[in-house]
Amino acid sequence: MCELPKRRWRSSLTPLRLVLAVLAVAAIVAGWLVPDLLSALPIGAGLLTFAVAVLMPAIREIELGASPSIKLAPALKDREDELRSVFERQKGDMEYCAHLLCDNAETARSLLEAAWSQSTNAWKGPVTPQLRVYTLCVFVELLKKHEHWLQSREGKTKGTKGPKTKNGKSPLARLSYDERVAVVLHVFANLTVGEIAGMTDRPALEVGKSLAAAEEKTNRLALEEGRP
């Protein structure tokens, strides 16, 4: 289960917005004291102020993080630029992981693009280093679904612990799915056992066992390949 950072409502309540909210409520209360249809003016103004000056900026900040722009379009552009900058920095690293986890290069590319798209959509608030872990998590989930889909399509329902990777040329193809995910995320993405466990919904102990098994298999593989 890929976890997103918690939404921080309180941080969006800036002093300016609080003042505007108080003014809006005051206008609504004042409108209540005005007789008949004339009350529509202050009440409407108060509610509109509350919506436009307090609620909508707060929602925008929760969704996109702090932005110097008041308008929506520039704020979206700022957000896009910020995400692009971060993803660009992580791109090489992410592509390695994607191709190490998936033998089919085309599939790995598609799944990575989907993971970026979903992360862009789901990530709320300021961009932190945790975005990389989240994107990897989304990728692993998409890969798992893809492998399941492949298995069900091919009628192979033997796997119990997780989707089997296809036998390809990569030495990692000899590992089970869980072992491969554990070793790639640990060795190449530098994630801790705890992070991998949280990402794959598995106990840390099992992840550790998968890592040990993967290390053993890859070492044996290296020895075999080192023979003349």
Added chain:
Amino acid sequence: MRDALRERLLSEAALHAKTNPADLDRALGEGMSTIRRRLVRAWVVVIVAAVLVTAGLVALRVLLDRQPAVLESIAVSAPASSLHPEAILQLSAEATYSDGSHSPLQDGVEWASDNLAVAGISADGKATAVAPGVAGLTATVDGVSGRFELTVTTPGTASLKALRITPGDAEADPGGKIQLLAEGTYSDGSLGRLNVTAIWGSRDPGIATVDGDGLVTAAAPGTAIISASQDGFEATARITVNTAPPAKISGLAIEPAELTIKQGQTHQMIAVASYTDGTTKPESSVTWSTGNPKVATISASGLVTAQGLGQVLIEAKHVDADGTEWKAQSKVTVEHAVIRVVVGPAGPHALEPGATVQLTATVTYSDGKPGKPVITWASSRPIIASVSNGLVRGGPVQGQVTITATADGVSSNGVVVSVGPTIPTQGPVKG
């Protein structure tokens, strides 16, 4: 993991990444467009919610402003403020509310008099003068009261200035009654009831009559002028007697309501309609039906024919001009019928005057069984021989008669009886 393997895996991954580079811009664009749509949706929801809440609050505010106004005062008024004893005055009450509006009060007004010895007041606000003096009449609603001061003057202290009859125009059906009121206005402004003292008369007594107290009785359609006069003043009222509305059917019955007939016999049923004017008359436009045609059938004209033993309900249905359906029922019981009566001994019989012979009648019913119905005996010439309960007695006159028996209209065979002196039969001659 050994470094060599690690390097090899990385180089393979790098090769794959180079041959299949991921398109970050496209992925980012898709994600951002989803965010854009979501935010626009949120904006729309917020604006619509703000507008709806504004509308709701304003509507609530307007509704609260329009709470019913509070009753503040009641004003009581009347056509006059002084009456002669026995005169009646209709008071009216008008409410004034906190928003400045006025409206007449109809229901829920409590009327009261603070001096019943001078004037009383009914629940509908009619004040009746009793004796000279001053009385305060109040109308109260929800604790708010209005007062009217009524003066009852001493008779004879003022002269009559005008006379009028109320109602001035009225309608009645023939036979209906209308109470008129003769009111006099006196020089001191007071009103007096003059029904008893005024002289009443009808200019069209064939249409309506009036008694000495102003009670009009409608007689025939038309318009009658009723007058009242006193002290040289005269007032009239126009009474219109309406044409009596056509009587309508108020009920339907079948005559007879119960009927017992013999098998094979017939009977004519009659449907009788009752009218609102109390009259009744046979109704021919009737649809007849039987509850069981095996017991009795009925023709379109209402002729019942008994078919089999038992009871059956015969129904008549009539639909009047208004479309109202009227129904009536009659219970018909069908009994066995006599089919044959045989008198025996068959005879002929010879009787001396005063002598008797007993005859018996055997009756056979339609179901083949014998019975004992009421039998009527008859002699063709009772002076020669009479018959009672089958006992035939020779009379003083000689001759021959035929005796018959009848049961339920079926006659028996005739038995011949001769009456006369007995002639000795010729015997052997003794030597």
